[in-house]
Amino acid sequence: MTTDLIAIVGANMAGACAARALREEGFSGEIHLIGAEPHLPYERPPLSKELLLGTTDPVQIQIQSEQEWEQQQVTLRPSSTVVRIDRSSGELELADGGRARADKVLLCTGGRPRRLALAGAELDGVVHLRTLDDSLAIRERLRPGASVVVVGGGFIGTEVAASAVASGCAVTLLEADDVILWRALGRELGAVLQRYHVEQGVRVETRTSPERIGGSSTVTHVVTTRRERIDADLVVVGIGIVPAVDLAEDAGLEIANGIVVNEHCETSVEGIYAAGDVANHPNPFLGCRLRLEHWQNAQNQGIAAARSMLGARDGFREVPWFWSDQYDLNVQMSGHAQPTGTLVYRGNPSSSSFTAFYLSAGAIDGVVGINRPRDVRAVTRLIETRQIVDPAQLADESVDLRKVGS
Numbered sequence: 001m002t003t004d005l006i007a008i009v010g011a012n013m014a015g016a017c018a019a020r021a022l023r024e025e026g027f028s029g030e031i032h033l034i035g036a037e038p039h040l041p042y043e044r045p046p047l048s049k050e051l052l053l054g055t056t057d058p059v060q061i062q063i064q065s066e067q068e069w070e071q072q073q074v075t076l077r078p079s080s081t082v083v084r085i086d087r088s089s090g091e092l093e094l095a096d097g098g099r100a101r102a103d104k105v106l107l108c109t110g111g112r113p114r115r116l117a118l119a120g121a122e123l124d125g126v127v128h129l130r131t132l133d134d135s136l137a138i139r140e141r142l143r144p145g146a147s148v149v150v151v152g153g154g155f156i157g158t159e160v161a162a163s164a165v166a167s168g169c170a171v172t173l174l175e176a177d178d179v180i181l182w183r184a185l186g187r188e189l190g191a192v193l194q195r196y197h198v199e200q201g202v203r204v205e206t207r208t209s210p211e212r213i214g215g216s217s218t219v220t221h222v223v224t225t226r227r228e229r230i231d232a233d234l235v236v237v238g239i240g241i242v243p244a245v246d247l248a249e250d251a252g253l254e255i256a257n258g259i260v261v262n263e264h265c266e267t268s269v270e271g272i273y274a275a276g277d278v279a280n281h282p283n284p285f286l287g288c289r290l291r292l293e294h295w296q297n298a299q300n301q302g303i304a305a306a307r308s309m310l311g312a313r314d315g316f317r318e319v320p321w322f323w324s325d326q327y328d329l330n331v332q333m334s335g336h337a338q339p340t341g342t343l344v345y346r347g348n349p350s351s352s353s354f355t356a357f358y359l360s361a362g363a364i365d366g367v368v369g370i371n372r373p374r375d376v377r378a379v380t381r382l383i384e385t386r387q388i389v390d391p392a393q394l395a396d397e398s399v400d401l402r403k404v405g406s
């Protein structure tokens with residue numbers, strides 16, 4: 001069957017990068033990029049950083065301009081939600097009653113913020129951060145002197161806390177576990193970052209969650225599981241996302257923590273592909289399946305899916321990488337933090353510039369750089385090849401990391 005029209009559902013990082021890649025790879029048919037949001041595709045990372053701080057604006061975070069989309073002959077269909085994939089006719093049904101034909105479909109539907117299921121969670125001033133509109137609404141409320149309660153010490157929560165402190169707010173961060181950022185960075189490094197947040201003025205309450213949120217129509221306070229009442233003008237809930245799989249599930253695709261795909265981004269149904277935050281893919285370097293919520297994964301998996309739709313068989317192979325910016329710290333991580341692994345430091349972990357390597361069986365599973373992006377880049381190849389390394393060389397600042405293991 002020839003492919004004349006490719007429809008991409010979800011017009012954010014993965015979807016936009018896939019659309020662009022289809023043209024770059026020489027696809028001459030129609031490309032429809034269908035997205036529920038009213039905006040041109042944009043970058044989400046600034047939503048919790050520069051946009052909240054007011055140092056950038058919505059136009060600057062667009063992935064590319066409207067003219068560029070026109071030049072590439074990509075048909076953008078904003079404010080359009082796909083509600084059903086009709087597998088018998090090969091058509092997509094839209095929420096407004098319209099239909100769209102497609103020879104192949106790429107699902108890049110991402111995720112939606114997980115919500116708190118407790119009294120007061122629907123009050124005005126209890127918000128989540130996923131979209132441009134969410135970020136602009138939060139920015140309005142980050143006034144000097146405002147009391148902000150952040151629920152969840154993951155990356156979204158900690159970045160919002162940092163931006164809120166910088167905006168002059170009084171910030172309390174509630175984390176259910178005993179340390180923030182433990183899931184991504186491991187407990188020891190989570191504790192290092194936690195100390196930094198406290199030094200910057202965030203009140204971090206661990207092993208604590210909200211029990212109820214109070215106020216008449218607008219939030220006024222949070223009562224915690226420790227029975228403490230905390231005044232709040234704004235509550236930002238950052239407790240993770242739920243992959244947006246409804247459409248895929250309804251179409252009979254295999255679902256397990258997201259849409260299950262193979263290394264070519266193919267789902268269990270021929271002609272339907274998935275990429276980005278919604279896709280659960282096999283990672284050859286880490287030897288397991290992963291559903292990542294990282295910008296680079298969304299970008300490169302979207303590109304890989306586009307190539308795969310056009311017949312390429314090289315597949316998506318990448319060591320996971322992400323970054324976060326909080327205060328004056330640039331945090332980058334490649335690979336993953338093995339909870340049973342050994343941690344080796346290069347530089348002083350009490351300072352604001354050091355690198356930490358996670359090792360198991362003599363090889364590097366993951367590397368975290370605090371204001372050390374070059375170190376992270378240098379060792380990614382060692383994670384790929386699982387070379388046995390000498391921990392003393394990793395720790396020794398005088399050894400060039402690019403030469404370790406070679």
Ligand SMILES: Cc1cc2nc3c(=O)[nH]c(=O)nc-3n(C[C@H](O)[C@H](O)[C@H](O)COP(=O)(O)OP(=O)(O)OC[C@H]3O[C@@H](n4cnc5c(N)ncnc54)[C@H](O)[C@@H]3O)c2cc1C
Binds near residue numbers: 043
């Ligand atoms: C505030 C914030 C800060 C971040 N910061 C970083 C960072 O510093 N570093 C990093 O590595 N990563 C960061 N990320 C993560 C990164 O932005 C995501 O991994 C990336 O945006 C995922 O892209 P995606 O296209 O897969 O999914 P999404 O960005 O979730 O996009 C999915 C799109 O699909 C649309 N959609 C869903 N269902 C339908 C439907 N049925 N019909 C039509 N449209 C639909 C949605 O409206 C949405 O626009 C951040 C994310 C957020 C929210």
